[in-house]
Amino acid sequence: MAGKLIVLDIGCGNGAQTIQLTRHIDGTILAVDNHQPFLDELQQRAEAEGVSDKVQLYLKDMCELELAEGSFDLIWSEGALYNMGFSKGLAVCRSLLVSGGLLAASELTWLRPDPPTECRQFFDNEYPSMVDIDTNLATIKSSGYHVVGHFTLPESAWWDSYYNPLEKRLQSFRKKYVTNPERIERIDSVQMEIDIYRKYSSYYGYVFFLMQHNQL
Template identity: 40%
Template sequence: MEDIDLLLDLHKKADRQGPGGEAETRLAVTLSGLSDRKNLKIADIGCGTGASTITLAKSLDADVTAVDFLQDFLKELEQHAKTEGVSRQITTLEASMDALTFGPSTLDAIWSEGAIYNIGFERGIQTWRPFLKPGGILAVSELTWLSDQRPSELEDYWSREYPEVDTASAKMALLEANGYTPVGYFTLPETCWLDNYYRPMQERFAGLLEKYDGASDARALVEAEQAEISLYERFSAFVSYGYYIARKLPD
């Protein structure tokens, strides 16, 4: 079986494919300064099954393009959008986040919750910047160290899994060096990790193992996810997602 099939089976029926929360998306909207704007054009990149997409559609006068490379996730998003009554505001786009075809300076905002790591933070903010209008908003959540000092076990794990993990000050410096000015920042609380992401995932482990009759690949995936969960439970004071809101500066 392919790893992608296992990941789809584990995550496609989930509300979230990473840590986050509706209140946190709404806070980012508030910090962005977009709330009073009309007829916005927004891309939600790496949207998964659409938790943030739907919150954006409910919170803003906006047309939201929901971008993901997995059609299964987009189908789930479309169904959720119908249920929530926002399907007219949302267009889905099956595409890779590093090969987007938006026109130059056509978007009022780009959102990406827990997904920019797929191409790397610096590459993502560079690649997506041309799509933003002058003064356009970038809002992304990104794995972030909460302290200069952290346990070696935690640092070894995340430096191996995502070498670009760094402190908020380092991420802010990258934004400033790549044509943005930061306008807001906060960290996701534990509930975004445990209640909204990890606990629901753990409830799906048994079903995944049953579906694949305990196959070694399925067991390996469950064990890897559980190891990450256990690490977070022990060391949540040292790492989280930082939510970065920035404005595009003139060229």
């Protein structure tokens, strides 16, 4: 890959990883999300970091991307491809990559075959299509990629920047919305997700897969 890289960040959120990417690549990143407030925040962050010339924002549903096929050197998608389904996400990304281009994507994955009933039932409801690492690797290969590598995100990645601050906010929301049963129900369901992770974090996790577009 010579020259400036053309990068796509699918489901970029408020862009924590987009900003990091700008520091490591010589090129531009098209950051896609369907939630405008996240894109606004990313814009502000990019300006504050002096990298706004490297970031372009695109408010769009990832299932309906209107982008030219074979036009990206690298596609990044952290914790987001599940919104269209991992298999479909792999196919969409493959069509958008140049031949030999790279895809880096994380996917919620079973890490052990024997989750306790409470954990299994929670995900039967929340993410029934979750599979194990080997099944994801097989899907990746049959979708026209060579697997460059994969690793499981450490538990600290869930706690330090996500669940710990979220749990603190839930406590303050619980006080704020004490008279609002709908909000309290929502708070309870987020708290349950955190409690499930606290109990069963060895059974599932985010696995980061690095893949290279292969000729089928």
